[in-house]
Amino acid sequence: MIGRVVVAWNGSARAHAALDWAVGRSTTSSVQLLRALGTGGGGFDIEWSCRMAMEAEAQRVRERRPDVDVEIAVVHEDVEQVLEDAAVPGSLLAIGTGGAAARLLPHRTALLARIARSARGPVVLVPVHRRTTGPVVAAVDATAAGVAAAGLAAEEAVAQGESVVLLHVHDGAPDSGWPGGSLDACATELGDRFPHLLVRRRIVRGGVGQEIERAMPEASMLVLGRHDLRGPGAVIEQDAVHGAPCPVLLVRALDAESPAGATTTTTTTNTNTTGTVRRTAVG
Secondary structure: OOOOEEEOOOOOOHHHHHHHHHHHHOOEEEEEEEEEEOOOOOHHHHHEEEEEHHHHHHHHHHHHOOEEEEEEEEOOOOOHHHHHHHHHOOOOEEEOOOOHHHOOOHHHHHHHHHHHOOOOOOOOEHHHHHHHOEEEEEEOOHHHHHHHHHHHHHHHHHHHOOOOOEEEEEOOOOOOOOOOOOOHHHHHHHHHHHHOEEEEEEEEOOOOOHHHHHHHOOOEEEEEEOOOOOHHHHHHHHHHOOOOOEEEEEOOOHHOOOOOOOOOOOEOOOEEEEEEOOOOOOO
């Protein structure tokens, strides 16, 4: 599981939301508050003021979570480039958003979209007012990034004590091209890796963006795979993701171990398919 979280920091309510989310994760082991002042971000006085404020915030985190290592960093470089460079495999880049109000800030939405596309590691967008309960929903497909999204979604669900829903949206044969045979195999592998995790699958025929929006209101987190803006990852261009009521985690194929698997038990209905996989620890 990913323990290191880098929080994009500027002292705003959005930054505080991202930090609060990071500190609230049971699996977080280290946090870095990262402030980019830009290439014309001022002199020593401004940097010193930023560091003092950030150190005070870091101390509050240490008091809340003594088990978490906290550090601060202030750099005089381009904000977008700094955040892209901070998103690397093995850590999470957490960026606060305005939630529904983000729809009114197209320039910031475009900035977040560019960072999410270019990042080499996972990026999580955290709204100021977010849901804290509900299943972790992973929009999955047959690509390596889509399947990797399922793995990270399971890890976050375990950290939050929630269930995970594997949402697969298709416009034809639902299992076409799936590695390991089917979505069932993916769900079974997750159940084997996380014995106490409740894994549910949902197969829906329709539009990806529309179905993801429908899943947002009940989710505590949405996890999307990024793969050249195809499939579920393509919706990072939509305002809906940046204005989501829950954190949105964007992952690449290399950000998590891709599950594949064997058999499972499912129940199905007509157009939409739902199923549950539960495992109980032995010994």
